Amino acid sequence: MRLDKYLSDMRIGTRKEVKEIIRKGRVKINDSIVKKSDIHLSESDIVMVDDRVIEYLEYEYYLLNKPAGYITATDDNFQKTIMELIDSKRKDLFPLGRLDKDTEGVLLISNDGVLGHHLLSPKYHVDKKYYVETDKPITPEAEEIFSKPMEFDDFVASPARFERIDDYHAYLTISEGKFHQVKRMFERIGTRVIYLNRVEFAFLNTDGLSKGEYRHLTKEEIKELYKLANLNMK
Numbered sequence: 036m037r038l039d040k041y042l043s044d045m046r047i048g049t050r051k052e053v054k055e056i057i058r059k060g061r062v063k064i065n066d067s068i069v070k071k072s073d074i075h076l077s078e079s080d081i082v083m084v085d086d087r088v089i090e091y092l093e094y095e096y097y098l099l100n101k102p103a104g105y106i107t108a109t110d111d112n113f114q115k116t117i118m119e120l121i122d123s124k125r126k127d128l129f130p131l132g133r134l135d136k137d138t139e140g141v142l143l144i145s146n147d148g149v150l151g152h153h154l155l156s157p158k159y160h161v162d163k164k165y166y167v168e169t170d171k172p173i174t175p176e177a178e179e180i181f182s183k184p185m186e187f188d189d190f191v192a193s194p195a196r197f198e199r200i201d202d203y204h205a206y207l208t209i210s211e212g213k214f215h216q217v218k219r220m221f222e223r224i225g226t227r228v229i230y231l232n233r234v235e236f237a238f239l240n241t242d243g244l245s246k247g248e249y250r251h252l253t254k255e256e257i258k259e260l261y262k263l264a265n266l267n268m269k
């Protein structure tokens with residue numbers, strides 16, 4: 036990989052800024068100052084900027100508290116996308132799963148395709164817990180109905196965990212993530228979802244994050260996700 040790409044991938048600056056930093060002699064490879072941006076690095080090279088070692092992290096993992104009004108897509112000509120909320124120069128990031136435009140809450144964003152694929156596969160049953168507000172009182176039979184498989188034209192929803200808060204509010208935990216799944220499940224019991232917030236994705240929640248804010252996952256959290264997805268850490 037070229038030195039300037041390495042440094043801009045690691046958010047030292049834009050490609051142009053990084054070239055300037057290199058030209059000024061602030062960058063060392065294996066303790067020697069280099070002034071050329073197009074140098075190709077080998078795996079064992081140690082890169083420093085202002086004497087600080089810059090490690091190359093191949094993958095990035097973000098937890099976003101998605102606000103309403105943003106679509107879950109990498110780009111769109113007309114609507115705001117969740118990517119606009121993430122300040123990263125990496126072009127290969129994508130959302131792990133999707134939330135509707137009006138849904139809020141936990142959304143993971145990464146460039147780790149293998150982990151994403153496994154986490155979203157129905158095979159690994161990662162729980163997603165939603166806070167739901169409805170337009171009408173939730174039927175007393177909701178718990179019983181949701182505790183059984185629910186058949187739709189395109190899939191069968193596995194039994195879900197329903198926790199009533201009051202007549203208009205509840206939590207529903209599902210392990211799949213089909214299109215409009217929670218809204219469709221509540222339609223089945225005669226109520227429309229008027230507010231939806233994913234409060235948990237596996238063990239992750241939005242504690243400490245205002246709407247629109249995000250944080251990097253910790254190493255421990257990434258390890259835990261790998262375990263859930265039945266993968267070995269790279």
Ligand code: URA
Pocket residue numbers: 133134135136138214215216217218219231
């Ligand atoms: N189920 C829905 O209906 N919408 C979402 O955004 C997520 C789950």
